[in-house]
Amino acid sequence: MMNVALIGLGSVGRGVAGMIAKKDLGIAITGIADSQSGCMDPDGLDIASLLAGKSRKGYVSDQKISASDVIKKAEYDALIEVTPTNALTGEPAIGYIKAALSQKKHVVTSNKGPIALAYKELRMIAEKNGVALRYEATVAGAIPIMHTLEHGLAGNEILALYGVLNGTCNYILSRMAAEGLTYEQALMEAREMGYAEADPTYDVQGIDAAIKLVILANTIWGNGVQLNDIDRTGIDLLTPDALRLAEDEGCTIRLIAEAIPRKHILRVSPRIIEKNHPLVVDGTLNALTLETDMAKEITLIGRGAGSTETASAIIGDLLFIKDRYVQRA
Amino acid sequence: MKLEMKDSPGQLVAALKPISEVGGNIIAVIHQREPDLDNDTLNVQIVLELPEGRQERLISLLNEQGVRIQRIDKERLLYQRTVIMIGHLMHTDLSDTVDQIDSTGFAEVCELSMSMPAVNERSSSRITIKAVSKGDMEAALAILRRVSHQKSLLLIEPLEEIS
Numbered sequence: 001m002m003n004v005a006l007i008g009l010g011s012v013g014r015g016v017a018g019m020i021a022k023k024d025l026g027i028a029i030t031g032i033a034d035s036q037s038g039c040m041d042p043d044g045l046d047i048a049s050l051l052a053g054k055s056r057k058g059y060v061s062d063q064k065i066s067a068s069d070v071i072k073k074a075e076y077d078a079l080i081e082v083t084p085t086n087a088l089t090g091e092p093a094i095g096y097i098k099a100a101l102s103q104k105k106h107v108v109t110s111n112k113g114p115i116a117l118a119y120k121e122l123r124m125i126a127e128k129n130g131v132a133l134r135y136e137a138t139v140a141g142a143i144p145i146m147h148t149l150e151h152g153l154a155g156n157e158i159l160a161l162y163g164v165l166n167g168t169c170n171y172i173l174s175r176m177a178a179e180g181l182t183y184e185q186a187l188m189e190a191r192e193m194g195y196a197e198a199d200p201t202y203d204v205q206g207i208d209a210a211i212k213l214v215i216l217a218n219t220i221w222g223n224g225v226q227l228n229d230i231d232r233t234g235i236d237l238l239t240p241d242a243l244r245l246a247e248d249e250g251c252t253i254r255l256i257a258e259a260i261p262r263k264h265i266l267r268v269s270p271r272i273i274e275k276n277h278p279l280v281v282d283g284t285l286n287a288l289t290l291e292t293d294m295a296k297e298i299t300l301i302g303r304g305a306g307s308t309e310t311a312s313a314i315i316g317d318l319l320f321i322k323d324r325y326v327q328r329a
Numbered sequence: 330m331k332l333e334m335k336d337s338p339g340q341l342v343a344a345l346k347p348i349s350e351v352g353g354n355i356i357a358v359i360h361q362r363e364p365d366l367d368n369d370t371l372n373v374q375i376v377l378e379l380p381e382g383r384q385e386r387l388i389s390l391l392n393e394q395g396v397r398i399q400r401i402d403k404e405r406l407l408y409q410r411t412v413i414m415i416g417h418l419m420h421t422d423l424s425d426t427v428d429q430i431d432s433t434g435f436a437e438v439c440e441l442s443m444s445m446p447a448v449n450e451r452s453s454s455r456i457t458i459k460a461v462s463k464g465d466m467e468a469a470l471a472i473l474r475r476v477s478h479q480k481s482l483l484l485i486e487p488l489e490e491i492s
Contacts, residue, residue: 269485
C-alpha cells in the first residue's frame with residue numbers, strides 16, 4: 001500500500017480522490033486538504049464521506065487544519081498537488097511542493113504554474129532528496145506524453161514538436177470552421193458548454209498553450225525556456241472569412257504550439273493546416289506530434305481536460321512512483 | 330526534361346551523373362519501358378532543380394554521353410506557399426504589401442483572394458506566393474512577417490511540412 005496526501009479538491013482533486021476510492025490500486029489517502037480545511041488519518045481516510053461533506057458544506061473537514069499542516073504532519077509517501085494554477089507566481093503550490101520534497105516525499109502535480117516557473121529548482125530539490133517530481137497531468141490532460149518521452153521514446157533525440165494543447169481554442173476554431181460562426185459566437189458557445197472561462201484571455205491569447213510548451217521544452221531539452229521566450233499569437237482576431245479561405249484550399253486553421261530547436265523556433269500561433277493532417281482534431285481534443293531521429297513522427301491524440309481524464313494522468317504518475325520507489329506489501 | 334538513351338547497362342547512371350556534376354538536384358526519375366517502342370532505346374523523364382546558368386553545360390555533358398534530349402520544360406518558381414492575412418488590408422496599402430514580395434526578384438504573389446465584409450471591418454485575404462528556392466521562400470515569408478507587424482495585420486502561416 002502506498003499512502004498519499006491530496007491538496008486541492010476542485011474538479012481534478014475530486015476526480016483523483018473518487019478514482020482512488022473506487023479502484024483497487026493499492027493507494028490509500030492519509031491526508032486531504034482544500035483551501036479552507038484539512039484532515040489526516042495514518043490508517044486511511046473515508047473518502048466517500050469526506051467528498052459528500054465537501055459538496056454539502058463547501059469545505060472538506062476541520063477548518064483548524066491547513067494544507068501546510070497536512071503536508072508537514074500527515075503520514076504519506078507521495079503528495080498529490082492539484083490546487084488551481086497561478087501562472088504569475090506559481091504560489092501557493094510552489095511552497096507546498098518544496099515543503100513535501102524537502103521532507104523526502106514524492107510529488108505528483110497537475111499544476112502548470114510551479115512546473116513552468118520553477119522547474120529547475122524543484123527538480124534539484126527532488127534529486128537532492130532522492131524523490132520523484134512528476135507532472136504528466138500538466139500537459140495535454142490524459143495523453144501520456146511525459147511517459148512516452150521518458151520511456152517509450154527513451155534514447156530518441158527529439159528534433160521537433162507540434163501540438164494542439166488548448167481545448168478551448170480548438171473547440172472555437174472547430175466550430176468557426178464547421179458552422180461559419182464568428183469568433184464571438186463560437187466563444188459564447190464554448191462558455192455555454194463549460195469549455196471557456198468567464199475571462200477567456202488566458203486560453204484564446206495562447207498563454208495556456210505557451211505555458212505547456214515551456215513545460216515540454218524544459219522537459220525534453222532542459223533549455224531553461226521561459227514564457228517570455230515564446231513567440232505568441234492568439235486566435236481572438238480570426239475571422240470566419242479567413243477560415244473559409246483556408247477551407248477553399250482543403251485546409252483549416254488551428255492554434256499550433258511548435259518547438260524546433262535547430263531553427264530556434266518556439267512559437268504558439270494560428271496556422272493554416274491541411275484538413276487531413278493528424279493534428280487536426282475535433283472539438284476540445286488535444287494532439288501532439290513528435291519528430292524524432294529514430295521513431296520519426298509519432299502523433300498522440302486524446303482528451304486534454306476533464307476530471308477523470310486528468311485523474312488518469314495523475315494516477316499513472318502515482319503508480320509509476322509506487323512501482324519504482326515504494327515497495328510495500 | 331525528357332531524355333532518350335540506349336537501353337544498355339550503365340546508361341541511366343551515365344545520364345544522371347552530369348546532373349550532379351553541374352550542381353543540380355534530382356527530384357524525380359520516371360523510367361518506363363514501352364513495349365511498342367524500339368527495344369534498344371529507353372525514354373526517361375527527369376525532374377530536377379538546376380542553379381541559374383548551368384543548363385547549357387548540362388546539355389553538352391549529356392550529349393557527350395550519347396543521351397538525346399527530347400524536351401525541356403522550365404519552371405522558374407518551384408516553391409509555393411499560401412498564407413492568410415487579416416486586418417485593414419486596403420487602408421494599409423495592399424498593393425505596397427504585394428509589391429514588397431514582387432520586387433525581390435526571387436518571389437512573387439501569384440494569387441490573391443479577398444473578402445471585405447463591410448467598410449471599417451477587418452478584411453481577410455489568402456495570398457499564394459511562389460519562389461525560386463526554399464531559402465527564397467523563407468526570405469519572402471520573413472518580409473511578410475515584417476510588413477504584417479508594421480501594418481498591424483494578422484499573418485497566418487502554413488504549418489511547415491514535417492521533414
